Amino acid sequence: MQTIVVANQKGGVGKSTIACNLAVAFALDQKSVLLIDADTQESALGFRAVREKDDIKAIAITKPTIHKDIPGFGNFDVIVVDAGGRDSSVFRSAIMAASYGILLIPTLPSVYDIWATEDTLKVLKDARAFADIPSYLLINQVIRANIVKEAEESLNELAQQYEVDILKTRLFSRVAFRNSVKEGKGVLEMNDPKAKNEMASLYEEIKEKLLSLVK
Amino acid sequence: MAIPRKPKDVDEFIKTAKVEEKHSPKKFLPYDLWMKLKMV
Numbered sequence: 001m002q003t004i005v006v007a008n009q010k011g012g013v014g015k016s017t018i019a020c021n022l023a024v025a026f027a028l029d030q031k032s033v034l035l036i037d038a039d040t041q042e043s044a045l046g047f048r049a050v051r052e053k054d055d056i057k058a059i060a061i062t063k064p065t066i067h068k069d070i071p072g073f074g075n076f077d078v079i080v081v082d083a084g085g086r087d088s089s090v091f092r093s094a095i096m097a098a099s100y101g102i103l104l105i106p107t108l109p110s111v112y113d114i115w116a117t118e119d120t121l122k123v124l125k126d127a128r129a130f131a132d133i134p135s136y137l138l139i140n141q142v143i144r145a146n147i148v149k150e151a152e153e154s155l156n157e158l159a160q161q162y163e164v165d166i167l168k169t170r171l172f173s174r175v176a177f178r179n180s181v182k183e184g185k186g187v188l189e190m191n192d193p194k195a196k197n198e199m200a201s202l203y204e205e206i207k208e209k210l211l212s213l214v215k
Numbered sequence: 216m217a218i219p220r221k222p223k224d225v226d227e228f229i230k231t232a233k234v235e236e237k238h239s240p241k242k243f244l245p246y247d248l249w250m251k252l253k254m255v
Contacts, residue, residue, distance in 0.1 A: 088232050088233075096228070096229070
């Protein structure tokens with residue numbers, strides 16, 4: 001069983017979209033997937049409700065027991081946790097749950113958003129006193145590649161300070177990503193070739209990170 | 216200013232969260248339709 005926790009206290013960075021799309025990518029790869037919704041918005045549950053295929057199971061855990069519950073879901077190949085919102089006990093429980101796999105922190109490519117991500121990194125730093133939590137920053141909703149360069153310096157500083165890596169994959173701002181959750185589909189099942197390529201790249205990179213944990 | 220004490224274990228770490236979020240007569244639905252309405 002492998003676990004991916006998608007978390008950031010900053011809203012609007014695409015946590016649910018990424019969590020749902022990763023769940024679809026694993027399901028298309030014939031893995032049994034459990035999607036845990038730990039966000040008050042419950043977008044991941046909504047995604048499952050409108051999804052026509054029954055290949056992804058979804059539950060909400062709204063109490064701070066996620067890190068204790070994860071070992072009980074060993075019958076699934078992959079667990080994806082959508083952890084949104086603010087610094088709540090549920091959020092902290094989700095961060096601890098990432099010790100069973102990896103923590104993925106999406107951020108937008110603006111200096112403001114990157115600074116706002118530091119709140120999550122501070123919680124991660126405290127959590128690491130109790131467990132090893134491999135963590136990765138993902139730049140999401142890129143509009144123009146040159147904007148990323150301006151934000152990269154701030155991101156590199158944060159990554160170094162909090163000992164997290166930055167994924168090579170960048171997800172651009174695309175209609176397919178925005179529509180995927182409400183349509184109950186992953187972009188890998190939709191018709192935007194660029195979105196598909198980006199998601200496939202993210203999936204391969206995530207698989208590589210999970211594989212490195214096993215070695 | 217006092218330096219905040221570090222949590223001593225996981226339970227204390229979780230309890231020191233800054234906020235506690237609340238997760239969610241006119242009777243009014245099948246589950247999938249309820250979720251569609253919810254779909255914020």
